[in-house]
Amino acid sequence: MAQPLASTELTGLQKAIRWHPPSYDIRVDEVPIPRILHPDDAIVKVRLAALCGSDLHIYRGHGGVNAVHICGHEFIGEVVALGSSFGEEVNGRPALYSQLKVGHKIVSPFTSNCGECSVCRLGYTARCPEGFLFGSPALDGGQAQYVRVPKAGGTLFNLSEPSTWSSDMSKTGRETALSKLSDSSLLVLADILPTGVFAALQTINHPKVQPVLTGRPWPLCFSPGIEGETLSVLQEDRVFTAAIIGLGPVGVCAAISLLDAVSTRSIPFRIIAIDPNESRRTKMQAVYDTIDESGKKGGDFAVLSIDDAKVKAKEWTHGVGCTAVLEVVGNPSALSLAYDLVRPFGVITSVGVHGEPPLPFNGREVYGKNVSLDFGRCPARAMFPPAFDLLVKRQDIFGGVGEASSLIDSIVSFDEAAASYSSFDKGEVGKVIFDPWK
Ligand SMILES: [Zn+2]
Numbered sequence: 001m002a003q004p005l006a007s008t009e010l011t012g013l014q015k016a017i018r019w020h021p022p023s024y025d026i027r028v029d030e031v032p033i034p035r036i037l038h039p040d041d042a043i044v045k046v047r048l049a050a051l052c053g054s055d056l057h058i059y060r061g062h063g064g065v066n067a068v069h070i071c072g073h074e075f076i077g078e079v080v081a082l083g084s085s086f087g088e089e090v091n092g093r094p095a096l097y098s099q100l101k102v103g104h105k106i107v108s109p110f111t112s113n114c115g116e117c118s119v120c121r122l123g124y125t126a127r128c129p130e131g132f133l134f135g136s137p138a139l140d141g142g143q144a145q146y147v148r149v150p151k152a153g154g155t156l157f158n159l160s161e162p163s164t165w166s167s168d169m170s171k172t173g174r175e176t177a178l179s180k181l182s183d184s185s186l187l188v189l190a191d192i193l194p195t196g197v198f199a200a201l202q203t204i205n206h207p208k209v210q211p212v213l214t215g216r217p218w219p220l221c222f223s224p225g226i227e228g229e230t231l232s233v234l235q236e237d238r239v240f241t242a243a244i245i246g247l248g249p250v251g252v253c254a255a256i257s258l259l260d261a262v263s264t265r266s267i268p269f270r271i272i273a274i275d276p277n278e279s280r281r282t283k284m285q286a287v288y289d290t291i292d293e294s295g296k297k298g299g300d301f302a303v304l305s306i307d308d309a310k311v312k313a314k315e316w317t318h319g320v321g322c323t324a325v326l327e328v329v330g331n332p333s334a335l336s337l338a339y340d341l342v343r344p345f346g347v348i349t350s351v352g353v354h355g356e357p358p359l360p361f362n363g364r365e366v367y368g369k370n371v372s373l374d375f376g377r378c379p380a381r382a383m384f385p386p387a388f389d390l391l392v393k394r395q396d397i398f399g400g401v402g403e404a405s406s407l408i409d410s411i412v413s414f415d416e417a418a419a420s421y422s423s424f425d426k427g428e429v430g431k432v433i434f435d436p437w438k
Pocket residue numbers: 052053054073074110191192
């Protein structure tokens with residue numbers, strides 16, 4: 001039996017950052033506070049909401065949408081109302097339907113998901129058939145004082161109850177960590193950190209990378225028990241070489257995650273981090289310099305412009321090309337560079353949001369290089385546990401705001417919404433967070 005509403009719903013008006021067609025038109029509007037529309041809904045009072053590079057697609061009028069809507073898909077806040085599906089007696093549904101309470105602190109992934117279909121059960125939560133992207137005409141976003149979260153028991157992370165997710169850390173360890181993490185730090189869990197971790201883990205676990213990691217040639221790398229064939233792999237073949245294209249916040253998170261993955265597994269590595277924008281390279285270098293040895297030991301790391309990166313990749317791989325390329329931009333020229341840099345039997349992992357233009361290579365080219373292409377949106381709900389553990393470990397980076405090595409540049413009020421979108425669009429500022437109550 002579902003219980004009645006766990007709280008009295010709020011009524012009245014709220015402030016919200018809304019996009020107006022056709023482009024470059026951001027306004028702070030007074031709109032109704034969202035209501036429970038479905039028994040699985042939660043209403044969240046937003047504590048902080050971030051501006052993200054992928055918000056710019058719609059901002060510029062390239063998102064293929066035409067309807068006024070509340071922006072933003074990265075938010076953290078507190079549950080203020082729950083639909084009638086929630087209650088302690090609920091069984092056989094995702095844990096949050098029985099455990100989430102009014103007053104709990106939550107962070108949401110950037111898409112909603114049911115948590116109950118085959119797609120969700122397998123961890124591919126970003127493509128739940130019932131899911132929506134926050135901050136789109138289909139689902140109002142989190143750059144508001146309140147936001148409605150559909151399928152909230154499948155979507156949200158309950159930061160007040162760490163037993164509701166898996167972790168390498170003990171429950172007590174998670175509780176202690178949570179008591180020390182700032183809201184601005186936890187907000188990176190909404191998108192940029194899980195997406196970076198996703199890009200790194202998808203790469204390091206790719207079948208094509210296994211000969212390098214195991215020291216056993218294709219296809220013996222998949223059959224650890226088989227002996228009898230001379231293993232011809234040399235130590236120099238076992239250096240994992242990677243390029244990361246695009247050093248915005250997600251690219252930096254991907255670099256942090258990849259460095260952590262290879263150093264903790266004692267994989268020798270050479271990683272090239274690439275961006276044409278000098279201020280982004282400076283940020284990446286400051287982040288790398290700040291990470292302690294436990295998160296980067298055992299290899300080389302270079303932050304370079306595109307031309308310098310091409311030279312360095314040739315030098316570091318003896319002209320063969322990189323084992324893997326992480327493409328974190330989402331346009332044809334970045335993919336084209338990825339193709340140039342990757343080795344035969346290499347992997348391109350693309351988490352950039354791509355648009356309409358065709359891919360910059362043809363069938364003969366991908367056949368000719370045996371290249372593997374991995375595309376698409378991060379299943380942030382599923383990536384939360386490893387992202388949380390890395391967030392705790394890397395507080396040297398994620399703990400600060402406005403420092404040289406911080407991913408978050410500033411926390412501003414809604415009064416600065418239009419100006420923040422404009423300067424973020426022009427690359428004049430890094431990641432900006434809105435405080436809707438400031
Ligand atoms: Zn985002």
